[in-house]
Amino acid sequence: VIAFTDRATATADQPGVVEGRRPSPRRPHVGIVGGGQLARMTAQAAVPLGIEVTVLDPDPAAPASGAGARVRVGDPARLEHLVALARSVDVVTFDHELVPIDHVRALEEQGFVVAPGAGVAELAFDKSVARRRLAEAGFPVPRAVVATSPAEVVAAGARLGWPVVVKAVRGGYDGRGVAMVAGPTEARTAAELLGPEVVVEEHVDFDGELAVMVARSRSGQIVCYPPVTTVQADGMCAEVVAPAAVSPRTEADARELAAGLADAFGLVGVMAVELFAVGERLVVNEVATRPHNTAHLTIEAAETSQFAQHLRAVLDWPLGATALRAPAAAMCNVVGPADGSDPADRLARALEVPGAHVHLYGKAARPGRKLGHVTALGATPEAALATARAAAARLS
């Protein structure tokens, strides 16, 4: 194995096998729970800043392992594995939400630095808690009911008015764990698939979807990126365009809303706020308390990428400038095609498209799986999107 054993923390119950270089004790050291593409791109941003990164992941060949991060092989759902990670780093942060929120709380209680802390992470980890706390704090959210049985889902649908959106409370991502249901029969099916506990929400008939990335450092500095327009396909983010096609007033409202959320809940790190635009009104759809697909274009398009910003925030360093470097930018995801082929095999053809920035995640190709993305800058959103789409089409 390409590994060293971390003797300081290895016991029968705590995983001590770490794949990768031995960390330098002189450098800041960030631990990430999960080693997927977000951890991979965070590890890339860590290199020029001299930050050591260790990820906790069951797979020693997780995407982050290809970008200079070491992998602590373990299970993010087991507290003792989280503790072993926390002991070896300066701060613990997250690549995904598949962690019991009580474990996050336990790490904090044991004195480890966790960013974001459980108080804000639960907005992303638990949709039931999120809906309640956002509404209590006065943020605009869809009307929603928590249901714990098929009958309660049907009753909630009748009360809110069909169609409704049924969401698993925990563990959903990329459209998984979410169902739009038209009536009682579909509601029962959704309740059985996603339950027992689900959130039932009114369907918001939005004019558009946008997202705002906000960062807050431990000492309270807050910066927002320009809002972006997002286009979903099958519940998965497919395309993102910056700046968002909204009025200056809506743009200002979106930034204010995101900064208000970061402040109200004591965010440390970055947070993506996904919004529905209904006329001039904004409604919070989802929040993710980590780097997010809707801000991948910040790697090329912003002065500071969301990944570098997240590192600065969790280490309590000064936050970076968020202005766009170009009049417009666009991002398209690269998803595994139905025939099972690997987009990486078509990379050279995609690189023929001038100005296309291809990011591959080093993941095995599977139909429907996010395997990479393409970003392009442009004089207009349309020009940037055309470039990004052209390269993404050559890959997929």
Place this chain on the structure above:
Amino acid sequence: VIAFTDRATATADQPGVVEGRRPSPRRPHVGIVGGGQLARMTAQAAVPLGIEVTVLDPDPAAPASGAGARVRVGDPARLEHLVALARSVDVVTFDHELVPIDHVRALEEQGFVVAPGAGVAELAFDKSVARRRLAEAGFPVPRAVVATSPAEVVAAGARLGWPVVVKAVRGGYDGRGVAMVAGPTEARTAAELLGPEVVVEEHVDFDGELAVMVARSRSGQIVCYPPVTTVQADGMCAEVVAPAAVSPRTEADARELAAGLADAFGLVGVMAVELFAVGERLVVNEVATRPHNTAHLTIEAAETSQFAQHLRAVLDWPLGATALRAPAAAMCNVVGPADGSDPADRLARALEVPGAHVHLYGKAARPGRKLGHVTALGATPEAALATARAAAARLS
């Protein structure tokens, strides 16, 4: 050790200990001779393109090891170590010139893919050969004489006219191996320190120094980056500004000269051409057949960084766009201060400067050693330089 043994190539004479992740056999695999900051930044550019990188370096903790590259521990001056690297990768390229050019030739003769090949690499590896071949091919170079004894150096100085520049034929870098000498006494000292074989060149009384980065792929595609102005301090590149402060005609001449060199010598990869501007006339000072300090600003300032471009070229992929993304950009090197302190310890203060992009190389701090650089974009060269200088000053 964090290492695996490459059984396919390990013998008593060939180093088989490789530090890092096991490479994926499905991905393109680039081998780099040397694991310094250039290899580190090349490894960073390799991550989003899904390229595996292995460096050959005596130090398992070489800078590239922190950026996802694996390290084959070995000596770049030993042919059997170079062969072991070449056997494990698709193409061999270089981080530095401290390799006997005959070894490069031997690798090619054994059928390995080497980029650049010895025919062009020797322009950078051997200053005596470079001067002769550049002059024979009709490129503008300073008048120069090869000398092999102090007496010959003195005679050359008398012939060319004092002062002259005396250069070690091999192994110089960052101002080491070069001396400006005013007369016979200094000439003898320089000959003893840098000899026995040295190149004695006329001193060119230049109006300015510029550099052009050119890339050529195996199949002959050539692209040039916009010429940059370079400022040297103690013979080491200190600051770079883009675009160069030269007339449109000089800019066009510089690009044409660089493209002509790439074409004439069959470059594969990137090449930095450092030029003296004397009025409207250009004279070739040095060439480096690898990524170069004068093009570090392409990471943020160009559509395609020099590192991604080098990878594309050596893998014979389509070359990327070279246009600047901003009206101007500037780079300042971060050098270890005289007090021996580590600029990395002052990183947070440097990050307070908006728009400064800090790159640390993960090297131990030593006075005078290049430890990193800072790049900034701006509306004007002056604005970009002010930002980069402000952050670099906080680090040094």
